[in-house]
Amino acid sequence: FLLLFLLGLNLILPRIPAAPRLSIPRRSAGTDTASSFPCHVWGFYPGDVTVTWLRDGRVLTNATRSAPQRNPDGTFNLTLTYTFTPTMSDSGSIFSCHVSHAALAQPLREEWGRCA
Template identity: 75%
Template sequence: ISASSTFSVAPRISVPRRSAIRNTDTYIPCHVWGFHPEDITVTWLRDGRVLTDAIRSAPQKNLDGTFNVTSIYMFTPTDSDSGSIFSCHVSHSTLAQPLQVGFPLDVTGESVLETY
């Protein structure tokens, strides 16, 4: 039995974008990387409620045998979304508790269209 088939590595997660422009299609990615085994659950929450319309990439295998995956939540924010707590929640067999990165969404002014 090779040791490589039984190794376990906990995932790491990051959410690089935490702001959005009002009334503009917005993608918020949650990067999850460096984990093994491949089976993992990534869930987006807003104010504690599960968001069902996130999309997830297929797991990518790294040279060291670990995996990466990205979950993206897409939406068009309005002023009422500002300050909502969005969080990326990750469950994996190596974790006693799920990992979670949460942040208050910062909704800024809409992109300005020049009118002449």
């Protein structure tokens, strides 16, 4: 009975917000070859998070977002993947992943870099 009571309290008590972390695996993008760029976001609570890919400061709307997955510690993770085929006109473009969450004072931003 005590265990059930404690488990019930865990469901009622508010959890402490946890700020997300992000990473973008480094890889090169070849011209005229389809490339996928994942932005991994993990360790955040609550589960509401805004993740966007930007190209030269403009939001890319055709990225694919995974469903948030709950971790054993109650935090969440997800991946936003942008797939495209770079051309010579993309040379010099800067791609970045932005993350906004209630536990962050300011959004996170990590640049993937420039297309070669």
